[in-house]
Amino acid sequence: MSISDYQPLLENIKRYIKLEPADEQQFTAIVRKTRLKKRQFLVQPGFVCQSQSYVLKGALRSYFVNAEGQEHTIQFAIEDWFISDFSSYISQSPASLFVEALEDSVILQIDYENVEQLCANNAKFEHFFRVVAQKSFAFSQRRVLSNLGLSAEERYLEFAGMYPQIVQRVPQYALASYLGMTPEFLSKLKSKLARKS
Amino acid sequence: MSISDYQPLLENIKRYIKLEPADEQQFTAIVRKTRLKKRQFLVQPGFVCQSQSYVLKGALRSYFVNAEGQEHTIQFAIEDWFISDFSSYISQSPASLFVEALEDSVILQIDYENVEQLCANNAKFEHFFRVVAQKSFAFSQRRVLSNLGLSAEERYLEFAGMYPQIVQRVPQYALASYLGMTPEFLSKLKSKLARKS
């Protein structure tokens, strides 16, 4: 695995903490690179989610399948994003989500045990993972807010305004299930909005 | 402020990290006790949320008011819970939520600057706040899931099963707005469920 593979992830981390060469070395020692084929699963319900994954190239999503068989997308991840079944990951208990590659992808994985050890040994990383968790929490709360306060059309427009790349890149049924509507309804919504302008 | 006021909060922290007397002292030095009257606001939109609050006694909620004037409750907090406009708190930018006392309450407040300093000086607390943020994130993701995957009735039953104390204690319009339904609909739901049993 070449040095350059780590760079995007190290740059990401450096947005929050300063890294000396020794820190970088400590960190890269626990990173694994993995390739995924489109439609390949990274996590499946019932298995413990051992690692968090950073996307070097490609696109993934995590989703839940409820009793009626409906899919509900929890998260998308493209380049420079992390993804996992976070609930399973932090409690090291069986997952309830699928994590699936939407395209052929390349990811960097870091395992739970190693992350915890790293954080215990190096306060910089403890700080980094605190900040990331806090931002993730704030992000999730904003989503709860959108779900509660906005109509289907407003949710679509908000998301499309914020993440146009993702809207273009992921299948529409996955986007619909993220936004909390049926694929049919999203389709009608888009054609209505297109007609307006 | 008497020592015993700190105890519940210290016990909470000790569930995650071990505290030496010196640690306890470092921590209690940054804690402020505040009393709130029912209907009093702790945070209001436009003002920066300076602190996180731990509930010693009473009940609070955070909520958002959208363009149409509808309220949407983001969180409830009773004894032994934290509450704030977390998004405003971590970015120290203007709040978009109200945080309001639902009863006369007593809280312990810790300010952003002091928490950051404490974490920088004492790795135990950095760890504590990481773990708390991670759990909060996982919790919030589960709520997104419930919002997406469950009907109004299912959301109510799930919440009532998980937090019966809160259902009894908070006004029904606040609960309805937390669960993503109108007060009228929640009322009909409850009477329907009561009739069944």
Next chain:
DNA sequence: CGCGACGTTGATTTGCCTCAACGATTGTGG
């Protein structure tokens, strides 16, 4: 007491879902 806040109940409306049929595109095996 009387007012305001809260919960209830019923009639009506609507945003979104379900079901079904139909193109377009992709992928796959012969």
Next chain:
DNA sequence: CCACAATCGTTGAGGCAAATCAACGTCGCG
């Protein structure tokens, strides 16, 4: 390289869960 199936998006008809609107009862409190 074509044929065929599978996958995905579109469109329309009809249905339902939940919202809206309105009227009324009740309780706590100034």
